[in-house]
Amino acid sequence: MAKEKTVYTCGECGGTSSKWLGQCPHCKAWNSLVETVAETSAPAKNRFAALARTAEVQALADIEAADVERTPTGLDELDRVLGGGIVEGGVVLIGGDPGIGKSTLLLQALDNLQRAEQGGLRAAETSHDSDDTLASAAVGKSERGGKAVRAAGNAQRAGVLYVTGEESGAQVALRARRLGLEGSRVQVLAEIQLEKILATLEAQQPAVAVIDSIQTVYSDQLTSAPGSVAQVRECAAHLTRAAKASGTCIVLVGHVTKEGALAGPRVLEHMVDTVLYFEGDTHSSFRLIRAIKNRFGAVNEIGVFAMTEKGLKGVSNPSAIFLSQHAEPVPGSCVMVTLEGTRPLLVEIQALVDSGGPSPRRLSVGLDRDRLAMLLAVLHRHAGVACMDQDVFVNAVGGVRISEPAADLAVLLSITSSLRGKPLPKGFIAFGEVGLAGEVRPAPRGQERLKEAAKLGFSVAVVPKANAPKKAIEGLTIYPVERVEEAIQALRGLD
Numbered sequence: 504m505a506k507e508k509t510v511y512t513c514g515e516c517g518g519t520s521s522k523w524l525g526q527c528p529h530c531k532a533w534n535s536l537v538e539t540v541a542e543t544s545a546p547a548k549n550r551f552a553a554l555a556r557t558a559e560v561q562a563l564a565d566i567e568a569a570d571v572e573r574t575p576t577g578l579d580e581l582d583r584v585l586g587g588g589i590v591e592g593g594v595v596l597i598g599g600d601p602g603i604g605k606s607t608l609l610l611q612a613l614d615n616l617q618r619a620e621q622g623g624l625r626a627a628e629t630s631h632d633s634d635d636t637l638a639s640a641a642v643g644k645s646e647r648g649g650k651a652v653r654a655a656g657n658a659q660r661a662g663v664l665y666v667t668g669e670e671s672g673a674q675v676a677l678r679a680r681r682l683g684l685e686g687s688r689v690q691v692l693a694e695i696q697l698e699k700i701l702a703t704l705e706a707q708q709p710a711v712a713v714i715d716s717i718q719t720v721y722s723d724q725l726t727s728a729p730g731s732v733a734q735v736r737e738c739a740a741h742l743t744r745a746a747k748a749s750g751t752c753i754v755l756v757g758h759v760t761k762e763g764a765l766a767g768p769r770v771l772e773h774m775v776d777t778v779l780y781f782e783g784d785t786h787s788s789f790r791l792i793r794a795i796k797n798r799f800g801a802v803n804e805i806g807v808f809a810m811t812e813k814g815l816k817g818v819s820n821p822s823a824i825f826l827s828q829h830a831e832p833v834p835g836s837c838v839m840v841t842l843e844g845t846r847p848l849l850v851e852i853q854a855l856v857d858s859g860g861p862s863p864r865r866l867s868v869g870l871d872r873d874r875l876a877m878l879l880a881v882l883h884r885h886a887g888v889a890c891m892d893q894d895v896f897v898n899a900v901g902g903v904r905i906s907e908p909a910a911d912l913a914v915l916l917s918i919t920s921s922l923r924g925k926p927l928p929k930g931f932i933a934f935g936e937v938g939l940a941g942e943v944r945p946a947p948r949g950q951e952r953l954k955e956a957a958k959l960g961f962s963v964a965v966v967p968k969a970n971a972p973k974k975a976i977e978g979l980t981i982y983p984v985e986r987v988e989e990a991i992q993a994l995r996g997l998d
Contacts, residue, residue: 513527514532571590609713613713664692742755789818836854837932842948850899853899854898854918909935
């Protein structure tokens with residue numbers, strides 16, 4: 504038996520090489536080549552024939568551009584991340600650690616969509632019957648029967664489908680019962696062969712289809728194993744084509760690597776319309792879902808869920824998660840307002856400064872460690888506060904990760920508070936970017952941050968001068984500053 508020919512495929516760009524190389528010759532990524540079985544040329548022609556359809560050339564001004572219609576999933580936090588709901592013909596890729604709750608979330612969303620659809624059909628049938636009764640008393644049973652048949656046909660074409668490749672149908676049903684979804688009419692298909700899945704999508708014409716997961720799906724036209732770079736790329740391409748052609752919204756569940764990135768080729772994220780990451784600590788009941796790509800909405804939007812016995816429940820006030828509950832103010836604690844997409848969130852920054860000896864440590868959790876070292880240098884040079892022989896630990900409460908520089912001022916004030924051993928005033932917030940010259944730069948959308956803080960009962964704010972509102976905000980005293988030393992002086996004046 505002849506040995507199968509192998510090639511090395513890049514996991515980042517999908518390029519191939521006849522031998523293993525430390526660096527991909529196409530995209531220059533390091534250690535990204537993986538050995539796969541070489542594909543024959545005959546199936547390749549058939550594979551791409553279905554994708555190579557000719558379209559008309561049109562001027563941009565002649566193309567009708569209407570706002571996309573969105574269908575709410577019934578989960579407000581998921582709808583927020585998606586930009587308002589699912590879009591007809593859209594392709595969504597959602598990834599996360601094993602056991603984080605991806606399948607649970609999608610099963611709840613499908614059940615909500617199915618129940619809402621059935622309720623809408625029943626209302627439509629009732630409306631048709633009442634209209635017919637008022638219009639004419641001579642409507643025959645045959646006409647009403649025809650309407651019922653048409654309604655049933657619409658229900659069949661507009662249902663939802665859950666394709667599971669990692670579990671059996673009985674396992675999915677068992678999870679549904681644990682979630683309290685008795686009597687759910689969600690259609691379930693246990694299949695991993697791409698051709699059979701596409702045939703089912705064409706026959707059923709569902710409004711929404713979930714593929715759990717894309718790494719388990721394989722095509723007979725390829726000889727490589729499921730989960731390989733070639734299989735994931737080709738299966739995702741065919742499913743995307745089917746979604747655009749039929750109008751079915753397809754949700755792909757993706758595995759993640761040990762580094763936390765989505766498994767498979769990087770081109771997978773470029774193919775889809777929306778990429779969502781499901782994050783959370785297995786020791787915590789809270790989960791975050793974050794959009795890192797969205798062609799129909801804002802990126803970096805987050806939704807917050809709490810894992811309960813009956814599944815995932817949306818958290819309407821996520822700021823309460825990231826604020827620790829102190830009976831009285833404590834040293835080293837400062838609250839800031841950060842932006843996650845379009846949502847302002849209040850997050851508590853905690854700092855602990857302790858004697859560190861000859862080799863002091865600088866450790867940050869949820870914040871950039873290199874930026875912490877830079878801020879300590881600015882604090883020493885421009886405000887005269889030295890921490891050279893001190894251990895400095897900084898933490899963002901609640902496990903949230905803050906990447907924007909607007910947290911700089913809150914970090915500096917929390918460090919100063921811990922070093923002095925004096926707590927900040929009750930109801931105190933601060934935000935602003937700090938430069939190397941000691942200036943305090945404005946943060947984007949400062950008015951929304953201040954209004955959110957005032958709504959939650961905060962009364963004192965130290966903010967960049969450029970973010971000071973023109974009109975006073977009721978219940979909030981604002982101290983605008985231009986430099987770090989001004990912020991430290993304002994802090995000492997509040998003692």
